[in-house]
Amino acid sequence: MREYKLYIGGAWQDNTDGEVMDDFNPATGELMARVHMAGAADAEKALAAAHAARAVWGSAQPDVRERLLLRAADVMEARAEELTELMIAESGSARYKARGEVLGSAGVLRVAAGECRRVHGEVLQPTAAGQVSMAVRAPLGVVLGITPFNYPLILAVKKLAYAIGAGDPFILKPSPLTPAIGLAIAEVFEAAGLPAGVLNVVPGRSEVIGDLLVDDPRVKMVTFTGSSAVGRSIAVRAARDLKKVAMELGGKNPMIVLADYGAEKAADIAAYGAFCHQGQVCMATSRIIVEEPVYETFCAALVRRAEGLKVGDPREEDTIIGPLIQPNKWEFIDGQIADAVGKGAGLLTGGRHEGPWYWPTVLSGVTPEMRIFHEETFGPVTSVVRARDAEHALALCNDNEYGLSAALLTHDLEKAWSLSLRMEAGMVHVNDTTFLSGTTAPSGGVKFSGFGREGGRYSMEDFTELKWLTMQVEDKKMPF
Known part of the structure; x- marks a missing residue:
């Protein structure tokens, strides 16, 4: 020893x-x-x-x-x-x-x-x-x-x-x-x-x-x-x-998905940002704000990605979801999920744990009235939020005391510039994950x-x- x-x-x-x-x-x-x-x-x-x-x-x-x-x-x-x-x-x-x-x-x-x-x-x-x-x-x-x-x-x-x-x-x-x-x-x-x-x-x-x-x-x-x-x-x-x-x-990092962006590719990007290192990441993608026309398609794609991630021994090469480092953390996570479901959210997948392992979890229909919309989770849980249009998505994005990292998925160049400049975060990434860092880039946040x-x-x-x-x-x- x-x-x-x-x-x-x-x-x-x-x-x-x-x-x-x-x-x-x-x-x-x-x-x-x-x-x-x-x-x-x-x-x-x-x-x-x-x-x-x-x-x-x-x-x-x-x-x-x-x-x-x-x-x-x-x-x-x-x-x-x-x-x-x-x-x-x-x-x-x-x-x-x-x-x-x-x-x-x-x-x-x-x-x-x-x-x-x-x-x-x-x-x-x-x-x-x-x-x-x-x-x-x-x-x-x-x-x-x-x-x-x-x-x-x-x-x-x-x-x-x-x-x-x-x-x-x-x-x-x-x-x-x-x-x-x-x-x-x-x-x-x-x-x-x-x-x-x-x-x-x-x-x-x-x-x-x-x-x-x-x-x-x-x-x-x-x-x-x-x-x-x-x-x-x-x-x-x-x-x-x-x-x-x-x-x-801390962060409660939003990703805006606009209707012109492909749902499957968006789900790939969101899954990495949400579930890398069991979501124990300050830059984790924890609020995914999706424009109305692709909302249901995106939710289905993200659930498929989440359910395909291996949960298990971190020593094995193909394991994606390892254990939570704090074994009683599941109690806090369960509390956030219960509050959201009790206020109308849908539990699409996950929401269960076994010992220190917590399964990748996707919640739909999350709104600002729910704790999980505002509170950092630090676990493998992400919330999908419905937006009427791009401006509504921006308002939901900025409705938070945190401002660490944010992402925007769109092929519309005008909206990419307009929205990214108004997103309240120290780091904004267009067509990439919130969980992004660089050795020479200025990493840090605003607000809380x-x-x-x-x-x-x-x-x-x-x-x-x-x-x-x-x-x-x-x-x-x-x-x-």
Whole structure:
């Protein structure tokens, strides 16, 4: 049985208070690892190590940071099979998802390496004679990253790779549901030759170390991916010290299907967006708003796609639906479905569970009066909503407190432009799924789905501080 220790200051350490958590495989219930959980004293060690590293790492040349990230990418690819197996065992990821996440994370490391040489400023117009005026970017200092269980590898790498590339030491607090994956990232960077203190990984309970890390004045920025409720709490705490924050929060992501788009192809796109990783995705396609003329045809096609997805052992190549990582999550999902059916929705398929497995579920006739229209589900459930026309579909799309990702399926170019520009989301994809990401694109939401953007140069902007710098090269006469 593997035992994972904390990674602090370039060394693997036992925790101080002795709490070691049993880490169970969500599919089998078997004990897969034991993980040291950080206490207050361990959090202090991580803060001190990161703070001590900031001057040296902040002044490291871009090519030094670039080479580190490229070596880390090489190590991750060399260990791809090992990391894939760990993802399956700890997070319940189906094999296709786990493998894609590992290789995608290596890609993020390479993109971040390229960005190390592209942290640009600019020369500004002078405000006085004989003055050189510039805007320059500098490292922030210590960055704290708090990451979720659903994509525990790539969502952590998307934060720490750019922060480290920008010259910021990083403290990673992974989800207590997937701590081993967070510590595996430290193993990758250690093998790549990471200097001590630049990356520190401290899994721990939020109530024990979460507030302590967020509140500490040595932390200059907090980047968080998770629920909107937790994100708001973190943002409020960080605001007390005017810390920089970046939040990618929940979503109730709409897909509009217009009548000119083929129902079968629309169902293929919707099924992937709704059911990938058991719907435990903040960008999952959870509200499908279909124009009246193709509504019934689309529902039938989506049911056929849902019923053709294999539910089972995530280790098997053809499994699409693996286990929910939280075994009692079915109670919340059942409650949403019962509320919808009780208010007139139709349960077309699914709505059942067996142990940690929940079958792909399609609800029809969903309306804004139902909880499931507004509440994030985080399970393999999607709602089909009837729209009279394109403008009604847009109104239904925007009738939500979330605004993370949205999709629009149509071959009408005029409607594609008109509607997509008015859809209230940080990301809008025409003729594709809501569940789309890119290594250089600005990923993030609006409204209760957060603020700040991740990806490429947009991450580098978040993880650096913009300064106005002037130099007077001629004598300047003062007003008095």
